[in-house]
Amino acid sequence: xxxxxxxxxxxxxxxxxxxxxxxxxxxxxxxxxxxxxxxxxxxxxxxxxxxxxxxxxxxxxxxxxxxxxxxxxxxxxxxxxxxxxxxxxxxxxxxxxxxxxxxxxxxxxxxxxxxxxxxxxxxxxxxxxxxxxxxxxxxxxxxxxxxxxxxxxxxxxxxxxxxxxxxxxxxxxxxxxxxxxxxxxxxxxxxxxxxxxxxxxxxxxxxxxxxxxxxxxxxxxxxxxxxxxxxxxxxxxxxxxxxxxxxxxxxxxxxxxxxxxxxxxxxxxxxxxxxxxxxxxxxxxxxxxxxxxxxxxxxxxxxxxxxxxxxxxxx
Amino acid sequence: xxxxxxxxxxxxxxxxxxxxxxxxxxxxxxxxxxxxxxxxxxxxxxxxxxxxxxxxxxxxxxxxxxxxxxxxxxxxxxxxxxxxxxxxxxxxxxxxxxxxxxxxxxxxxxxxxxxxxxxxxxxxxxxxxxxxxxxxxxxxxxxxxxxxxxxxxxxxxxxxxxxxxxxxxxxxxxxxxxxxxxxxxxxxxxxxxxxxxxxxxxxxxxxxxxxxxxxxxxxxxxxxxxxxxxxxxxxxxxxxxxxxxxxxxxxxxxxxx
Amino acid sequence: xxxxxxxxxxxxxxxxxxxxxxxxxxxxxxxxxxxxxxxxxxxxxxxxxxxxxxxxxxxxxxxxxxxxxxxxxxxxxxxxxxxxxxxxxxxxxxxxxxxxxxxxxxxxxxxxxxxxxxxxxxxxxxxxxxxxxxxxxxxxxxxxxxxxxxxxxxxxxxxxxxxxxxxxxxxxxxxxxxxxxxxxxxxxxxxxxxxxxxxxxxxxxxxxxxxxxxxxxxxxxxxxxxxxxxxxxxxxxxxxxxxxxxxxxxxxxxxxxxxxxxxxxxxxxxxxxxxxxxxxxxxxxxxxxxxxxxxxxxxxxxxxxxxxxxxxxxxxxxxxxxxxxxxxxxxxxxxxxxxxxxxxxxxxxxxxxxxxxxxxxxxxxxxx
Numbered sequence: 001x002x003x004x005x006x007x008x009x010x011x012x013x014x015x016x017x018x019x020x021x022x023x024x025x026x027x028x029x030x031x032x033x034x035x036x037x038x039x040x041x042x043x044x045x046x047x048x049x050x051x052x053x054x055x056x057x058x059x060x061x062x063x064x065x066x067x068x069x070x071x072x073x074x075x076x077x078x079x080x081x082x083x084x085x086x087x088x089x090x091x092x093x094x095x096x097x098x099x100x101x102x103x104x105x106x107x108x109x110x111x112x113x114x115x116x117x118x119x120x121x122x123x124x125x126x127x128x129x130x131x132x133x134x135x136x137x138x139x140x141x142x143x144x145x146x147x148x149x150x151x152x153x154x155x156x157x158x159x160x161x162x163x164x165x166x167x168x169x170x171x172x173x174x175x176x177x178x179x180x181x182x183x184x185x186x187x188x189x190x191x192x193x194x195x196x197x198x199x200x201x202x203x204x205x206x207x208x209x210x211x212x213x214x215x216x217x218x219x220x221x222x223x224x225x226x227x228x229x230x231x232x233x234x235x236x237x238x239x240x241x242x243x244x245x246x247x248x249x250x251x252x253x254x255x256x257x258x259x260x261x262x263x264x265x266x267x268x269x270x271x272x273x274x275x276x277x278x279x280x281x282x283x284x285x286x287x288x289x290x291x292x293x294x295x296x297x298x299x300x301x302x303x304x305x306x307x308x309x310x311x312x313x314x315x
Numbered sequence: 316x317x318x319x320x321x322x323x324x325x326x327x328x329x330x331x332x333x334x335x336x337x338x339x340x341x342x343x344x345x346x347x348x349x350x351x352x353x354x355x356x357x358x359x360x361x362x363x364x365x366x367x368x369x370x371x372x373x374x375x376x377x378x379x380x381x382x383x384x385x386x387x388x389x390x391x392x393x394x395x396x397x398x399x400x401x402x403x404x405x406x407x408x409x410x411x412x413x414x415x416x417x418x419x420x421x422x423x424x425x426x427x428x429x430x431x432x433x434x435x436x437x438x439x440x441x442x443x444x445x446x447x448x449x450x451x452x453x454x455x456x457x458x459x460x461x462x463x464x465x466x467x468x469x470x471x472x473x474x475x476x477x478x479x480x481x482x483x484x485x486x487x488x489x490x491x492x493x494x495x496x497x498x499x500x501x502x503x504x505x506x507x508x509x510x511x512x513x514x515x516x517x518x519x520x521x522x523x524x525x526x527x528x529x530x531x532x533x534x535x536x537x538x539x540x541x542x543x544x545x546x547x548x549x550x551x552x553x554x555x556x557x558x559x560x561x562x563x564x565x566x567x568x569x570x571x572x
Numbered sequence: 573x574x575x576x577x578x579x580x581x582x583x584x585x586x587x588x589x590x591x592x593x594x595x596x597x598x599x600x601x602x603x604x605x606x607x608x609x610x611x612x613x614x615x616x617x618x619x620x621x622x623x624x625x626x627x628x629x630x631x632x633x634x635x636x637x638x639x640x641x642x643x644x645x646x647x648x649x650x651x652x653x654x655x656x657x658x659x660x661x662x663x664x665x666x667x668x669x670x671x672x673x674x675x676x677x678x679x680x681x682x683x684x685x686x687x688x689x690x691x692x693x694x695x696x697x698x699x700x701x702x703x704x705x706x707x708x709x710x711x712x713x714x715x716x717x718x719x720x721x722x723x724x725x726x727x728x729x730x731x732x733x734x735x736x737x738x739x740x741x742x743x744x745x746x747x748x749x750x751x752x753x754x755x756x757x758x759x760x761x762x763x764x765x766x767x768x769x770x771x772x773x774x775x776x777x778x779x780x781x782x783x784x785x786x787x788x789x790x791x792x793x794x795x796x797x798x799x800x801x802x803x804x805x806x807x808x809x810x811x812x813x814x815x816x817x818x819x820x821x822x823x824x825x826x827x828x829x830x831x832x833x834x835x836x837x838x839x840x841x842x843x844x845x846x847x848x849x850x851x852x853x854x855x856x857x858x859x860x861x862x863x864x865x866x867x868x869x870x871x872x873x874x875x876x877x878x879x880x881x882x883x884x885x886x887x888x889x890x891x892x893x894x895x896x897x898x899x900x901x902x903x904x905x906x907x908x909x910x911x912x913x914x915x916x917x918x919x920x921x922x923x924x925x926x927x928x929x930x931x932x933x934x935x936x937x938x939x940x
Contacts (some may be wrong), residue, residue: 104892
């Protein structure tokens with residue numbers, strides 16, 4: 001039972017990271033109607049940015065994270081301006097291939113500057129003690145393990161690493177802030193309006209180009225946070241680190257109904273949980289296959305995802 | 316069944332509901348063979364919805380549709396086309412990236428017999444039937460004065476010709492009944508006049524029954540023999556064109572109180 | 573007389589003929605040259621993979637260009653073809669009782685690979701082709717990844733007791749097992765007999781190309797394009813949308829399976845991880861850059877895009893960087909509204925019109 005809970009917690013943590021990435025996918029899709037295949041590689045850039053800054057002696061962890069976020073945000077905006085903006089109004093497939101080109105570009109720049117060898121990422125929570133769950137009598141007690149544990153003899157039944165804990169907490173905070181931002185602020189409402197109907201939004205005096213840029217900026221910033229959390233949990237990084245999580249987050253976004261922000265959160269978390277549980281109970285080699293199989297089944301049953309809206313073509 | 320007075324299309328108590336909205340409510344209609352019948356009404360009256368039910372795009376909530384005495388209610392668009400109804404669309408729906416003649420040939424292909432394998436292997440029946448199809452398609456395009464542009468992309472045709480091509484494509488399926496959804500939409504008076512001639516000509520040449528939706532009252536008064544007026548999904552008036560158009564109820568519905 | 577006939581031929585027939593003859597001349601010439609030893613090793617080594625990628629590209633073009641559906645799982649069908657054909661070949665080869673000549677075994681393997689890929693095309697197509705656009709894209713991507721994972725976990729061992737099949741782990745062999753041979757080895761992969769050469773690839777490529785062009789230029793192909801352009805209108809003229817979508821998807825899958833069969837018989841050790849979504853995307857890039865619906869474009873784009881980075885291996889790591897930049901640049905130049913307008917404006921300007929006029933006259937004169 002406790003092992004199930006521990007897998008579940010790991011799944012929630014992984015799922016929170018997927019959700020952060022999926023949010024970027026889904027926001028960009030909602031507003032620019034494009035699949036930003038390069039989104040996964042922005043994660044990789046964020047990871048390297050944090051890695052490199054943390055390696056310098058003067059830089060504290062929090063600053064490294066800020067730098068990673070800034071680097072990714074700028075990168076996302078630049079990519080949008082240079083590669084995607086000229087293609088507004090072009091066939092969707094052309095935009096998709098361009099995004100693939102950007103993905104190749106980022107990977108190869110990383111390959112040239114960082115080589116293909118995996119590098120070890122120092123966790124942002126390195127050295128922080130894990131959370132332990134210990135039963136004393138009947139009441140469960142959470143505490144942070146210290147060297148001189150007052151519960152000395154009692155064995156913990158559940159251990160949650162600081163990284164796992166952070167991933168969940170940080171993601172929840174970000175999702176709450178993002179939801180507030182979108183629903184309460186002018187800029188957030190402009191994003192909603194643009195994803196509904198760009199033409200009408202423009203007529204209402206909304207700066208559509210600016211809103212699209214803002215969307216890319218937010219999506220990329222979220223990717224940077226996801227990168228730091230992910231690399232802390234799975235402490236290795238290569239130029240291809242971003243592509244599989246990117247694809248999975250894309251799956252999560254579709255899962256939840258692409259274009260829907262709550263959908264991306266739910267989809268991401270579900271995906272992480274499914275992946276961890278199938279790794280634990282079915283087969284670790286087949287966990288990816290199971291994730292994709294569930295995706296296919298969900299879409300066959302609900303062709304627009306869990307929270308996606310059905311759009312009927314008017315005849 | 317093909318007597319002059321039996322209805323080719325009979326609609327009985329046709330209704331459809333979208334959520335809480337009854338878009339069409341208890342419509343009855345009889346279109347006789349060879350007739351030019353008009354379905355008119357203000358915007359949002361449910362005219363196109365009726366067309367969509369007649370062609371199987373929507374399934375009616377209740378009521379029946381009979382083509383030549385055969386119940387076709389609730390059948391799929393493909394089955395309905397095969398049983399003899401063809402249509403055009405309010406917002407033109409051509410196969411834009413295909414040539415003009417290929418648009419028509421797509422309409423004809425259900426009447427050919429060669430299989431996909433025969434097509435890939437280029438067996439004799441492919442050549443025979445493709446040749447026949449080409450000849451018939453050119454003939455049909457000539458009727459609409461489109462044979463000169465047969466190898467152009469259909470998207471490159473001017474607007475009026477696109478409307479004509481849509482009619483030609485519908486006729487290519489060899490229907491008993493042709494439904495035209497606002498054929499004069501977006502046309503100037505000259506084009507509309509020409510279109511009226513074309514519609515009359517199609518009726519004579521192909522011995523066709525035509526049901527059309529239209530906003531242009533001149534066109535309706537000029538060519539339709541009988542009318543049904545819809546308002547808020549219900550029948551407001553029905554009968555001979557001149558009588559219906561002078562009906563005070565109809566005038567009120569169009570002009571307001 | 574003959575010449576007259578060629579000139580009055582339908583434009584599409586003529587185009588198809590040019591593509592076919594062009595491909596035939598090109599591939600057979602390259603095959604002959606490499607056999608004669610004129611070409612250096614590097615180029616000879618590129619011929620087979622280029623041929624295989626061309627087959628993949630033209631088959632994907634049927635789904636993406638003609639049917640208008642985005643598929644990111646083409647590698648999955650290739651994987652099915654590769655594994656089925658490889659297993660068939662290995663089993664026959666290791667069965668002393670089966671005296672099948674090599675060429676027949678290879679032919680059988682290719683055909684079975686194609687058929688099984690088609691079966692998977694139908695199986696995945698029936699539920700999935702109800703989806704459209706980006707949803708279909710992600711589901712096909714998922715399918716490809718599933719196929720890769722499954723293939724990655726298949727073990728097949730043959731000993732004196734027959735075939736033993738294992739999934740996720742090698743099968744248990746009995747105590748009296750003798751002469752066990754591992755045919756499929758999970759993540760390590762398989763080593764099918766290396767029968768594929770440039771001649772075989774050329775012949776198969778031409779057969780596939782001809783079949784695809786004939787299909788597209790027939791009523792079924794027209795039906796697919798009608799569905800692509802406007803499926804509601806297609807239904808209204810009696811086209812069974814589901815049937816034709818499934819048909820095109822299946823043909824496309826079958827040909828990808830054939831390409832997979834050629835592939836598995838062309839390299840000494842094939843692991844399933846080769847068939848990931850990056851491969852599907854690579855082929856999609858060939859198709860889109862070559863032009864949707866254009867077989868000739870797919871062939872040319874594949875040859876150029878596959879060969880160039882290989883030939884420029886000396887440039888080292890920079891080649892893929894340059895490739896990415898060129899790819900982005902080309903997409904923007906070809907598709908950005910700004911550049912399209914710019915080209916139109918240049919095309920309409922007086923000097924260019926004059927130039928075009930000269931060329932037209934010359935061309936017309938040549939035919940006279």
